[in-house]
Amino acid sequence: MNLFASQIIDGLADGAIYASLALALVFSYRSTGIVNFAQGEMAMLSAYLVWQLMAWGMPLVPAALVSIVISFIAGALLYATIVKPLSHASLLTVVSVLIGLYLALNSLAGFLWTYTIKALPSLFPKAHLQFGSFTVSAETVGIIAVVGIVLLLLYLLFETTKVGLAMRGAASTPDSAILVGVSVPVMLLIGWGIAAALGALSGILVAPRVFLNPTMMFGVIIYAFAAATLGGFDSVVGAVVGGLLVGVVENLVGTYIPWIGPDLKIIVALVLIFGTLLIKPDGLFGRKKVVRL
Amino acid sequence: MSLFSIKGMHAGYGARNVLHGIDLDVEERQIQVVLGANGAGKTTLLRAISGTIAREGTILFDGARIDRLSARKIVAAGVAHVPQGRGTFADLTVDENIRLGAYLRTGAEARQDRERWLTFFPRLRERLSQQAGSLSGGEQQMLAITRALMLRPRLLLLDEPSLGLAPIITQGLFKTLAAIREETGMTMLIVEQSANLALDVADSGVVLESGEIVLRDSAQNLAGNDEVRRIYLGYE
């Protein structure tokens, strides 16, 4: 029973990481209709940036915060320099460019920091917390808490502020947003910035568990895709629920189905993606676009 | 001097010119109607005014030129546009749509206005937390107009507000528009095909044909004009 419970909790921590990267995918998709295939690689660079700042003598927490801010700016720049100019290009062009960016960022990391793995310290102490009869690591609790707080802040931004409302309006109906005086490009820019910042968070949280290396986000981005697909690619709630579900299922399957084990766990993600697309293509929370003229 | 005045305006889509030299004046507090068949260029005219498509010519609003301004700046100058097909934010709630209408304004003022417009459109008050996309056609039209009113515009551009509405609803809508004009003195330029109801509340009107204004007169005279009666009012 304790094994089961701790698998669930560990699954929620993994799931929180997937959820933040899935949210990054959902934000860029909702605002511009583009799936950012390079999101994981951007997150990987964000994690390397933390390592680099620490190598230059900055403590971990400030380094993580600086990296998240720089990632926000990088995401905004990506929108301004690549995504926006391509807004009238065909989808294939955009996808090709983003896959090109994926490869470029991956090589860039290898070039700057080599392909040998590096260790990034965890934001949380190595301690364990005792809850009645079972123990959880401080890292597990910390990851869930950090992602939870970030989600709460995002919720407050989108549901209670004018800018948040304008961002939702610009993403949902840009033509109408212009007519109420919203600067749509600025809102989309902020949206891509937030996506990159969320990605950075996922990279910084996952790096201590998988070690820094240029392919470290490969597993995470697959799970994030599974989470976003399961939740519905245009649903914020879906990305969070999808992320947590994927994390828990992944952990349970890895533990209780012996022949799968840790190495084949990635299959879980692929099964979830294909299963969702076959059975419920809009995902659990995704909406079919209702257009009433 | 007119509140709003267009001189020699040309506009179109890419290489295709749709409006060929439009001159149009709208006096303050007036309701002016633009009549015209499908494809005459009515929607294009409103888009050109609100800056959502490229245009040439002079547009004066309250003494200042607005023909070089971006769509956002024109909104900020006080020109609100309710596009054909309504253009509400379907994913957002009714209340959020209304709040977004006041995006350029400060809180306290906007809250007062919201109350005021909701008394004009009580159906919306009952549906504040409903998604705009799930409203009926008439309710969406009310919402689109309320959203535009939230800007407290000096000039309101309305593109076929009657589209898809039952005549009785259209009639109520035009009455409401007339009441809003009485109360606030707002100037309105209304594109319409169901001309009789629009001419009832309007002061003056123009007829647009193939991108040119071919007739301009008082609303009363237009309603009595044989040609207009035949083409736009459905009398033989």
Ligand SMILES: Nc1ncnc2c1ncn2[C@@H]1O[C@H](COP(=O)(O)OP(=O)(O)OP(=O)(O)O)[C@@H](O)[C@H]1O
């Ligand atoms: N986005 C566009 N791109 C190219 N041509 C367009 C576009 N929109 C309209 N047109 C053309 O411009 C002309 C005028 O169209 P417009 O929409 O202004 O007519 P309208 O008078 O509003 O008609 P309706 O009563 O049917 O709404 C039409 O011939 C139309 O084909």
Ligand SMILES: [Mg+2]
């Ligand atoms: Mg039209």
